[in-house]
Structure formats: C-alpha cells, structure tokens
Amino acid sequence: MYQINLSVRDYECDLQGIVNNAVYMNYLEHARHEFLLENKVDFAELAEKGIDLVVVQSTLKYKKPLKPHDKFYVTVALEQEGRVKINFIQNIYLMDGTLMLTATTMGVASKKGRPIKPPAEMLALAATL
Amino acid sequence: MYQINLSVRDYECDLQGIVNNAVYMNYLEHARHEFLLENKVDFAELAEKGIDLVVVQSTLKYKKPLKPHDKFYVTVALEQEGRVKINFIQNIYLMDGTLMLTATTMGVASKKGRPIKPPAEMLALAATL
Amino acid sequence: MYQINLSVRDYECDLQGIVNNAVYMNYLEHARHEFLLENKVDFAELAEKGIDLVVVQSTLKYKKPLKPHDKFYVTVALEQEGRVKINFIQNIYLMDGTLMLTATTMGVASKKGRPIKPPAEMLALAATL
Amino acid sequence: MYQINLSVRDYECDLQGIVNNAVYMNYLEHARHEFLLENKVDFAELAEKGIDLVVVQSTLKYKKPLKPHDKFYVTVALEQEGRVKINFIQNIYLMDGTLMLTATTMGVASKKGRPIKPPAEMLALAATL
Numbered sequence: 239m240y241q242i243n244l245s246v247r248d249y250e251c252d253l254q255g256i257v258n259n260a261v262y263m264n265y266l267e268h269a270r271h272e273f274l275l276e277n278k279v280d281f282a283e284l285a286e287k288g289i290d291l292v293v294v295q296s297t298l299k300y301k302k303p304l305k306p307h308d309k310f311y312v313t314v315a316l317e318q319e320g321r322v323k324i325n326f327i328q329n330i331y332l333m334d335g336t337l338m339l340t341a342t343t344m345g346v347a348s349k350k351g352r353p354i355k356p357p358a359e360m361l362a363l364a365a366t367l
Numbered sequence: 368m369y370q371i372n373l374s375v376r377d378y379e380c381d382l383q384g385i386v387n388n389a390v391y392m393n394y395l396e397h398a399r400h401e402f403l404l405e406n407k408v409d410f411a412e413l414a415e416k417g418i419d420l421v422v423v424q425s426t427l428k429y430k431k432p433l434k435p436h437d438k439f440y441v442t443v444a445l446e447q448e449g450r451v452k453i454n455f456i457q458n459i460y461l462m463d464g465t466l467m468l469t470a471t472t473m474g475v476a477s478k479k480g481r482p483i484k485p486p487a488e489m490l491a492l493a494a495t496l
Numbered sequence: 497m498y499q500i501n502l503s504v505r506d507y508e509c510d511l512q513g514i515v516n517n518a519v520y521m522n523y524l525e526h527a528r529h530e531f532l533l534e535n536k537v538d539f540a541e542l543a544e545k546g547i548d549l550v551v552v553q554s555t556l557k558y559k560k561p562l563k564p565h566d567k568f569y570v571t572v573a574l575e576q577e578g579r580v581k582i583n584f585i586q587n588i589y590l591m592d593g594t595l596m597l598t599a600t601t602m603g604v605a606s607k608k609g610r611p612i613k614p615p616a617e618m619l620a621l622a623a624t625l
Numbered sequence: 626m627y628q629i630n631l632s633v634r635d636y637e638c639d640l641q642g643i644v645n646n647a648v649y650m651n652y653l654e655h656a657r658h659e660f661l662l663e664n665k666v667d668f669a670e671l672a673e674k675g676i677d678l679v680v681v682q683s684t685l686k687y688k689k690p691l692k693p694h695d696k697f698y699v700t701v702a703l704e705q706e707g708r709v710k711i712n713f714i715q716n717i718y719l720m721d722g723t724l725m726l727t728a729t730t731m732g733v734a735s736k737k738g739r740p741i742k743p744p745a746e747m748l749a750l751a752a753t754l
Contacts (some may be wrong), residue, residue: 247655249518251511253564258507259422263389268634274429275694293388297426306511307662376526378647380640382693387636397505404565435640438534517680518650525646549645555684 240273245291245309249346266328269312279288279359288349295344300301302338310334322346322353324360369402375436384431395457395470397455398441408488417478418486424473436461445493451475451482453489498531498572504562514561524599528569530605537617546604546607547615553602560596567591580604580611582618632696640647640730643690653715653728664747675736676744682731689725696720703751707734709740711747
C-alpha cells in the first residue's frame with residue numbers, strides 16, 4: 239500500500255500542545271496528491287479535458303493526537319463506490335505502528351458540472367486493491 | 368441559532384482558486400470556540416478541574432466552494448448523543464442563504480483519560496435546541 | 497489612514513500560547529489586499545494587461561505578542577521608493593492603541609519579467625500620504 | 626552548514642499558483658527548530674530555567690518563487706550581534722542550487738522580561754561559523 243513519511247512541525251501544533259485538528263487534512267491531502275502524482279494521474283491534464291475532481295465529503299476519526307517531533311506515515315488506498323464516486327481510504331500511524339487517525343475522503347469526477355464515471359487511470363488504481 | 372460572520376481571505380485559497388478543504392475546519396473550530404466563549408464554557412477552567420474536551424470525529428460535506436471575497440456565516444448548534452458524546456452541528460452559508468457546507472464534529476469529555484458525562488454548562492446549551 | 501479590524505483565532509496560536517510569527521504575514525497580506533480592493537486596484541485586471549505585482553522584501557519587527565481573544569487592527573499606507581518600488585508600511589495595534597508589530601513590504605511592478613513604473617492607480621494611493 | 630531538505634506541498638500554494646509569502650516563514654522556523662534540536666538547544670529546558678527566546682525581527686528577501694512539486698533545502702547559520710542578540714542567517718535553494726530566498730531572523734534571550742546574554746549552548750553554535 240502507498241505510504242508517505244512525514245514528521246510534525248512545531249508550527250502545526252496549537253495551544254493544546256498537539257497537532258491542530260485541521261492540519262490532519264493538510265497531511266491527508268498532501269499524501270493523496272503525492273500518491274496520484276506517482277501514479278501518473280495528472281489533474282492539470284484532466285482539467286484540460288474538462289474533467290474536474292472534487293471532494294464532496296471528508297470523515298476523520300481521531301484516535302490519538304500527534305505531538306511535536308512525532309514521526310509518522312500516511313497511507314492511501316482507493317475504492318470505487320457506485321458509478322461515480324471514488325473513496326480515498328487513509329490512515330495515519332506513528333512509526334511504531336500506533337494508529338492515530340482514520341479518514342475517508344469521497345471524490346466525484348465531473349464534466350460541465352455533471353457527475354461522470356471517474357477516469358480510467360483512477361479506476362485502475364482502485365482495482366488494484 | 369448562534370452564527371458568526373466571516374469573509375474569505377485570499378491566502379486561504381489554493382491553486383484551484385477556491386478555499387482549500389482544510390481551511391473549512393479552521394472556520395468551524397473558530398465558530399465553535401466563539402460560541403462556547405460567548406456561553407461561558409471555559410476550557411481553561413475545565414482543564415484546571417482535570418476535564419478535557421477532545422474531538423473524536425469530524426464529518427464535512429462540501430456542497431459548493433467558497434471563493435475569494437465571499438462573505439459567509441457559520442452556524443453552531445449542540446446535541447447530546449448517548450451519555451458521553453456531544454455533537455456540534457454546523458453549517459456554512461453565503462450571506463444570501465446558499466448552503467456551502469454541513470459538518471458534524473463529535474466531542475467527548477474525559478477525566479484522567481476516561482470518558483465522563485459532559486459538563487453541565489455544555490449540556491445546558493444542548494438542551495436549548 | 498486605512499485600517500482593518502481583526503481578532504485572534506485560537507488556531508493561529510502555537511505551542512507558546514501566542515500567535516505564531518508567520519501568521520502576522522497572513523494578517524498583513526489580508527489588510528493589503530482589502531486596502532487595494534477598496535481602492536479599486538484590481539490585480540486580475542492588471543494581470544490581463546501583463547502587469548504583475550510581486551513582493552520582493554518583507555521586514556517585520558515584533559514588539560509584543562498577540563494572544564488568544566486579542567482584538568486588533570492593521571493599518572496600511574503606501575510610499576514610492578525610487579522609480580519602480582512601492583513600500584507598504586503597516587502596523588498592528590491592539591484596540592487600546594498598544595503597538596504590537598511594524599512591517600514594511602516592498603513590491604515591484606513588472607511586465608514580461610522587467611521592472612516597470614507602478615500603475616498610476618497605485619501611485620495615486622502613495623501620493624495621498 | 627546545517628541544511629534541511631523539504632518539498633512544496635500543494636496546499637502551501639495560493640491563487641497565484643506559487644508558494645504563499647507567509648509559508649516561507651513556516652519553512653524557516655521549521656529549519657531553525659530542527660537545527661537547534663539537533664544541537665541539543667532545548668527550548669523547554671531553557672523555559673523551565675525562566676529563559677525565553679523570542680524573535681524580535683524578521684527580514685525576508687524573495688528572489689524567485691517556489692512552485693508546486695519543487696524540492697528545496699533550507700540552510701541555517703548563527704551569528705551573535707552585540708551582547709544580547711542572535712541572528713539566524715538562512716537561505717532557501719532549489720536542489721540545483723538556485724537561490725530562492727534569503728532571510729535574517731533576530732532573536733533575543735530574556736529572563737523575567739529583561740534581555741540577557743544568550744545561553745552558552747547557542748553562543749557555541751554561533752562561534753563555529
């Protein structure tokens with residue numbers, strides 16, 4: 239499964255001394271983009287063909303808080319839901335395997351504002367699960 | 368219902384020319400904190416009594432994207448779920464009433480790491496719904 | 497002098513319990529953009545004519561730290577420096593007038609990558625000082 | 626000289642398609658903290674002794690903009706200025722050595738709100754320049 243290694247930066251932590259809840263969405267987005275980039279799904283190219291990929295729903299379950307100096311990794315897997323939806327299934331783990339967060343990000347492909355079947359290169363990634 | 372008026376700042380927008388998905392969590396958190404502050408729920412005071420309030424789950428449904436210069440408002444309502452959970456129900460609307468996002472943030476009160484019944488002042492806010 | 501009123505949001509504060517140093521640049525940029533917008537300096541329109549406005553230098557002097565719940569205002573004034581430079585002179589004050597930060601942001605107008613005289617509408621703003 | 630390797634994350638870019646000016650301060654702070662951590666200058670420990678280290682001035686000179694997918698490194702060097710000031714001298718370079726930004730961050734050590742001589746472990750780092 240795809241994974242990217244990151245570490246907590248002090249400015250990502252808030253008054254409570256832990257990573258702010260919103261920053262996890264930064265980590266998750268960054269991991270998705272790196273995953274797609276590595277798999278040659280090119281947003282710019284799709285956009286030129288008039289195909290947009292938009293996030294319609296995000297669900298994050300916070301298990302344990304990330305703290306300053308923590309080193310962690312973010313996983314990415316894809317699954318198709320129905321005809322037009324793609325779910326990115328992601329987890330964040332400490333390097334020792336402790337689960338910190340689980341997340342599902344639902345995306346939809348659209349052309350001229352109407353939902354369409356996701357591009358073949360994305361479905362191919364989902365199929366490999 | 369409680370609401371707070373905000374406007375999009377250019378630095379909150381990303382490459383796609385719209386507000387970045389993670390920034391909505393900033394808006395939602397800010398609205399929750401202002402709401403609680405206005406209702407005299409004092410995190411610092413609760414923390415001194417050993418009571419922590421932690422977010423355990425966030426769900427965001429993106430309806431339409433906020434864009435540069437948009438003026439909008441964020442609503443906050445509270446509901447109790449079961450014995451120990453509190454849900455913050457929040458929406459984001461353009462000033463003309465267009466719904467942009469709906470969100471549910473589930474929090475749990477805990478003392479020495481064990482879930483406890485939420486503080487009376489929070490339950491009082493839920494009761495007013 | 498132009499000023500914009502803002503208040504500290506909790507997520508802008510870091511581990512030290514004060515507004516993170518980088519966040520002041522967000523405040524300053526937001527105030528500059530609102531100032532220019534209000535004075536009909538339209539970046540998009542200038543860009544269509546091939547005129548770019550870029551920041552080449554920022555200097556921030558931190559006097560006192562902003563803290564959670566602080567209400568403050570940011571001022572903006574413009575001065576021309578030499579033939580091609582524009583300086584934005586900005587201060588941040590608490591509502592009671594306490595000076596928190598002073599900043600100078602130097603911008604240059606350019607066309608096809610070469611510095612040019614800033615657009616007349618910007619120079620007009622500088623002239624009013 | 627100390628250096629840390631980073632890469633641009635899409636969410637750090639703004640409407641103009643380049644890294645937002647404020648984000649460079651995040652990169653610089655992160656590099657400084659990693660540098661100090663690696664050299665055993667422990668902020669938490671100093672704070673317990675009542676010694677605070679605060680930034681009093683930042684100057685950033687923007688040479689060329691960082692763009693999506695850019696890989697870059699941030700350098701850190703220290704110099705003492707006068708009796709109580711420490712300057713962090715930092716540059717950001719693309720991996721091919723292209724200079725993107727130069728920055729000076731001036732810090733002061735203080736005890737009970739009065740400036741003091743910086744801690745010996747910081748001066749030792751400055752002495753090695």
